[in-house]
Amino acid sequence: MKLNFTVGDLTIHRIIEQETTFLPALEMLPGLTPEVLAENRSWMQKAGALDDKDVLILCFQSYVVKTPHHTILIDSCIGNDKPRPQRPKWNMKTDDTYLRALAGAGFTPGDIDYVMCTHLHVDHVGWNTRLENGRWVPTFPKARYVFGKTEYDYWTEQNAKAPVPPFADSVLPVVEARQAEIVRDDHAIGDHARILPTPGHTPGHVAFTFGRGKDDAVFSGDLMHSPLQTRYPELSAKFDVDQPQAAATRRGFMERYCDTDTLCCTAHFPSPSAGRIRRAGNGFSCEAI
Template sequence: MPAPSISLGDIEITRVVEWSGPILTARFVIPDSDEAMWRHNEDWLAPDFWTPADDAFRCHIQTWVVRSEGRTILVDTGVGNDRERPQVPQFTGLRTDYLTRLREAGVEPEDVDVVVNTHIHYDHVGWNTEWRDGQWVPTFPNATYMIPRADNLYFDPKNPRRAPGDEHERLRWEGSTLVFNDSIAPIHHAGQAVLWKDTHRIDGSLLLEPAPGHTPGSSVLTLRSGADRAVFVGDMLHSPVQVLEPGWNSCFCDDPQLAAKTRRAYLSRAAELRELIIPAHWPGHGAAEVRRDGDGFAITAWSAFPSGSQGTEPGTHGGVQRGNGH
């Protein structure tokens, strides 16, 4: 089945799913949320985003392929194959047909001009590289990789501030070191990394902007084409319940107070400008428009991407897993 696409102005956006399924529980992922909110909205949260029977949080790990001004841009690159991920055993040694799915979307690795990593977490940078000839090398040989400078500094194992403390921090440090070494450092070695800060314009329609909180360098990609507007928000919104209550963070946010402030600011802008919000991990229709609703926001319309997995659920692991970083 061809990968689903939509058009916004002159830009085409295609959805390529690497993995889909349950991971953790809803109130582990969004620990501030209450059961009443999930139950009250069960009619539309279930089954795409949440399965009430086991409280499973459901997500996609996916790449957004953006075709703009004659170039092919990938927004986030998933987990990758054959990785060691002690902080998330569910994805250790993962093997998917991700590159085949990209090809089905009309994208050969050599065709990619720009890779955007919204932040440096394992499920956003994995296919930056692949194992070839005994080493990790860039998967997309002709691409420029846009990496937030703040995240590059923060997650670089050479940064003394990343020294582990307690056992939990040790596990996170070991995990992030593996991610940096297999998915970021090889991009630097190949001379394909561009570290950016403040803002960075990719082309006349696409602008990278900072959105700190989830990680120090978390970012969004803003799209403007004709009358259409959208914003790829990465992990700013793990679940639609965070639209309803912007103060609710995911358990993976590095700076919860700043993450909540950033989330509210971008939701406010999206409501005012009627931007389509495109998070990294939403299943279902994958993206939505919002409006203000009291102290929070409400979803007014879903994107035209088809709901459900539509045959794009590769190797789903059964059961609800627990882990230490997303």
């Protein structure tokens, strides 16, 4: 299994917490029909993205990007000790899979300079914090955590209406520890890391582009969950707050990177999870490298 890539002057490491079945394809993608699923079943199974019961297989992972100047972690996955009763595989986990994978890539939590979150959903913020003596503290003690302002404001508002546990246990403790940077879309880290607004999944969802002077790599977050959405960009996920906007954003993203050398690093596609966007009929494909 390929866990690292080199592109331009970047080295990219995948830190996998889980790679597992998630939801039936027809439930996860409400616009998907049984007929279209049948047409695509063979290649989806071959890609490791669909099991024999038509359940989607997703990877839950972070990426660590080494630039010439910084070590940056993108999306901090699921986390341990967190009450997630709606997701049994995530609920009150106590395993060492994630931190072992981080160590296996050659990093300790203290090596991370920045944590960048594409959005603030439960499986993208979990390892922002860890439980220490009954308190949530930042997992990465020296890191600045970068949260988009639109996204942060949205979840602040939602949390005021009704408690949002991942926001309370995995975002607010970072703010209280004064390690958060709540930034606008023109924010950049050095000359290598930039924000690309990609709204739809959540109002403030962003992708991150990396490279000096050009996009050597892009980290797409939950712009898409399954390779089926590259072939059919109009298929939005049930979790997208604005499904029409998510579909338009996804197609625009594919057009932007289609037939370029930019490495697209997805959050949830099955291993190897990264590839280059190519045209395929009226849609696209993410050709694994």
